[in-house]
Amino acid sequence: MSQHEITVNVNGEKQTRKIEARTLLVHFLREDLGLTGTHVGCDTTSCGACTVSLDGEAVKSCTVFAVQADGAAIETVEGIASGGKLHPLQEGFWEKHGLQCGFCTPGMLMSARSLLAKNPRPTEDEIRHGISGNLCRCTGYNKIVEAIQYAADKLGADGKGA
Amino acid sequence: MIPAPFDYHAPTTLDEAIALLAQHGDTAKILAGGQSLIPAMRFRLASPEILVDINRISDLSYIEERGDHLAIGALTREAALEGSPIIAKSFPLLLDTAKVIADPLVRNKATIGGNLAHADPANDHPAAMLAYNAQVIARCPTGNRVIAIDDLFVGLFETSLAPGEILTEIRIPKPAAASGGAYLKIERKVGDYAVAAVAVQLELAGAADPTGPTIRHIRIGLTNVSAIPMRAKAAEAALAGKPATDDVLEAAGRAAAAECNPSADLRGQVDYKRDLVRVLTKRVVRRAIQRAQGGRP
Numbered sequence: 001m002s003q004h005e006i007t008v009n010v011n012g013e014k015q016t017r018k019i020e021a022r023t024l025l026v027h028f029l030r031e032d033l034g035l036t037g038t039h040v041g042c043d044t045t046s047c048g049a050c051t052v053s054l055d056g057e058a059v060k061s062c063t064v065f066a067v068q069a070d071g072a073a074i075e076t077v078e079g080i081a082s083g084g085k086l087h088p089l090q091e092g093f094w095e096k097h098g099l100q101c102g103f104c105t106p107g108m109l110m111s112a113r114s115l116l117a118k119n120p121r122p123t124e125d126e127i128r129h130g131i132s133g134n135l136c137r138c139t140g141y142n143k144i145v146e147a148i149q150y151a152a153d154k155l156g157a158d159g160k161g162a
Numbered sequence: 163m164i165p166a167p168f169d170y171h172a173p174t175t176l177d178e179a180i181a182l183l184a185q186h187g188d189t190a191k192i193l194a195g196g197q198s199l200i201p202a203m204r205f206r207l208a209s210p211e212i213l214v215d216i217n218r219i220s221d222l223s224y225i226e227e228r229g230d231h232l233a234i235g236a237l238t239r240e241a242a243l244e245g246s247p248i249i250a251k252s253f254p255l256l257l258d259t260a261k262v263i264a265d266p267l268v269r270n271k272a273t274i275g276g277n278l279a280h281a282d283p284a285n286d287h288p289a290a291m292l293a294y295n296a297q298v299i300a301r302c303p304t305g306n307r308v309i310a311i312d313d314l315f316v317g318l319f320e321t322s323l324a325p326g327e328i329l330t331e332i333r334i335p336k337p338a339a340a341s342g343g344a345y346l347k348i349e350r351k352v353g354d355y356a357v358a359a360v361a362v363q364l365e366l367a368g369a370a371d372p373t374g375p376t377i378r379h380i381r382i383g384l385t386n387v388s389a390i391p392m393r394a395k396a397a398e399a400a401l402a403g404k405p406a407t408d409d410v411l412e413a414a415g416r417a418a419a420a421e422c423n424p425s426a427d428l429r430g431q432v433d434y435k436r437d438l439v440r441v442l443t444k445r446v447v448r449r450a451i452q453r454a455q456g457g458r459p
Binding site: 002004020021022024027043044045046048051057058059060062063064065067068070111129130132133134 | 163164165166167168169170172193196197200201203204213215217241264265266267268270271352353
């Protein structure tokens, strides 16, 4: 089995670690870097709780090997607030009650962020389609959709992208 | 769930990848999007000793119109197919298919080549490519080999690709005038495999005939109702050369239901799946005819 030294940029910081080839990106983030905001939910590529941004694309980090990310830029939920201020999506989930147990929330935030980056003014249908790879067992999704609409409105009003 | 240990290689050229496969034989697996392989490795359903990651090979991702066909690089992501103006305009069957594969996050990584080479009868591209009468190109140590889609799938998770070959390109013939295609999938929820799905690509004759058009050519592919991705040849025969009347469509739907071979599982009983195939065949042929008449191939 091969060991590999990888260097990745995570939330703007360069990180170099030696890992086994079989290390999944989600385990690398949680266990090697201590970034436990990215959750392991189903372990079957179904639930999306482990969603991160990998070179700008939202992916399920339980279904990528960390070694594949060598040289890549990764963003996790820990990186989306800035200067002690919540990201408009985080604010939306707070204001609109977009979470109950909160387990799916990091993945929802990262998926929603990718959606708004590509489509800043999504319709309700487009939001539902955009988060269809993320499962929530508490909310029934309506409050999550409202939270994302809140963020889209706020980002639109600020004239800034996601 | 942690995969078994393996050695990892990330070649940057096809030649390098071919050399690695030649060196390691069938102990090696190709890692493309990884959206089927990595879950299989986590469950230890697959424990390859060597992974050859082709994602760093730069020239395997493209969508290009070339003369009489559309050429798609094997490493092209499903999300890129969904966003392609060429596919939206001229290959609606392929657009239908790409949009219903897994979920948007998986589609950011999953590749069309992997979907075909994995040869899972539950995957969606095999049926679509059977309907299109596509070809795939395999790079082998001595050059390129062209494989007709009818010859690609030979068993459950088994293709006619040799262990040392890499699927590099998919070629879809440009549909003739008065052509239409569509894919219809019934799934329990987003991200699940099809309970059943039907792909059709057809060409009409006499599209302007006031008594209704006749189906000149038709190919039909079925998803997840057989051990090997299959064409519904009896249904094709029931439609080819005929006007698309309700009776003709019903006969074709019954033929497809009879010739498929679904298994009972959590997604449904055998009789239910056969009846789905009957209904989906009729619906998808109607949709393809509408598209052909509306100038969408």
